[in-house]
Amino acid sequence: MTISKDLFLSILSMDAYNRSYGQGITGLSDATNTGIGTARIRATSDSDPTSPEVAAGFYAVAYDDPTYGTIISYRGTDGGIAELAGVDAPLTLFGSYQQPVVGCVLARTTSRRGTFPVREITHPTPGGALAGLALP
Amino acid sequence: MKRTLFTLLALGLVGFLIFRALFGGQTVSWHQRLTVTVETPSGEVSGSAVTAVTNVQLEGLLELPDSRGVKNQVTGEAVVVEVAPGRYLFVLLDGAEYWAYAAFRLGRETDPDALSYEAMMAQLKRRPWDVPAPLPLRPAAAYMSNPFPTLVTFDDVTDPKTVRRVDPEDLAASFGPGVRLKAVTLAVTKEAVTKGRVAEVLGWLCNLTKNYRRLSGKTGAVFDNQLSNNLGPGAFLVGECK
Numbered sequence: 001m002t003i004s005k006d007l008f009l010s011i012l013s014m015d016a017y018n019r020s021y022g023q024g025i026t027g028l029s030d031a032t033n034t035g036i037g038t039a040r041i042r043a044t045s046d047s048d049p050t051s052p053e054v055a056a057g058f059y060a061v062a063y064d065d066p067t068y069g070t071i072i073s074y075r076g077t078d079g080g081i082a083e084l085a086g087v088d089a090p091l092t093l094f095g096s097y098q099q100p101v102v103g104c105v106l107a108r109t110t111s112r113r114g115t116f117p118v119r120e121i122t123h124p125t126p127g128g129a130l131a132g133l134a135l136p
Numbered sequence: 137m138k139r140t141l142f143t144l145l146a147l148g149l150v151g152f153l154i155f156r157a158l159f160g161g162q163t164v165s166w167h168q169r170l171t172v173t174v175e176t177p178s179g180e181v182s183g184s185a186v187t188a189v190t191n192v193q194l195e196g197l198l199e200l201p202d203s204r205g206v207k208n209q210v211t212g213e214a215v216v217v218e219v220a221p222g223r224y225l226f227v228l229l230d231g232a233e234y235w236a237y238a239a240f241r242l243g244r245e246t247d248p249d250a251l252s253y254e255a256m257m258a259q260l261k262r263r264p265w266d267v268p269a270p271l272p273l274r275p276a277a278a279y280m281s282n283p284f285p286t287l288v289t290f291d292d293v294t295d296p297k298t299v300r301r302v303d304p305e306d307l308a309a310s311f312g313p314g315v316r317l318k319a320v321t322l323a324v325t326k327e328a329v330t331k332g333r334v335a336e337v338l339g340w341l342c343n344l345t346k347n348y349r350r351l352s353g354k355t356g357a358v359f360d361n362q363l364s365n366n367l368g369p370g371a372f373l374v375g376e377c378k
Binding site: 022024026031032033042043044045046047048049050051052054060062 | 205207208210229234345348350355356357358359360361366367368369370371374
């Protein structure tokens, strides 16, 4: 069954919430080459509890897909109501939040090492959209 | 004077109730002792460690939907068992926040009405202190897909890159004939969180923690399934590292 690109990216945007530490549901692996639909996991951010990534609440997955290339899905803005005032508003008004930058760093790192250019970044808040604008 | 005091108390209570409605949720924390017993040709050896688990439930009208739920944090260190002189078995911390569910069979397996998180925490609070229960080697509860912790050893305990996974059902493959996992039990306890044992055996651990390195020595994104590149020092110790 074929699904639309938007639906597929939406599924992947939520997939990052269900792998690794602090996941919504348990049991989903984030090992390299794990599949979701036609996409395969190529890389993830560090998820060790002592890592700066986890300390910041950040987690990202890079997928390779034969149709859409490399896709980055990430999470890390779960700050409750403070997210609106402290993250989403400054992000929308000034575009100065660090998370899209982190997303892009991972994107650039991944694309350097692989054969596909990074084409998509997906995240269910405005951060994802702005990260997409900053792609190479 | 009395009236003013009453008004202040009433306002305080209303404020508290509003705060609860907006930001709600409860925090449940407990200490748990994991004990691992291994049978060897020269007799039984065992090790144990106490870890602390804190569950913070984020609910309320002002919690965004994607941030609602239970956030958990584990502090403490892995269980270390010296199976033979210089040969160590480590039971890592990953999944420690879920061990209690499987060991004490919280939820639907023991009580059909205990389907909610609140009901499971109520079951946990009723659990007697220091009464061990076996932690299953394989998933026991339908909703817990992999509660059993990861077991590892090192070919050379001074070199983090030599880490190897240990099959809980075949310790002989890693430690030689006659070695087998006899029991893994969990108990809620009032004992303090264990400190110092892991760093004592793994002299390099705190150096990795301070430099944000994984056992492979690498940092940043993970591009492969090599065990040493997927394990960080936090699998062995979360907390103060000296």
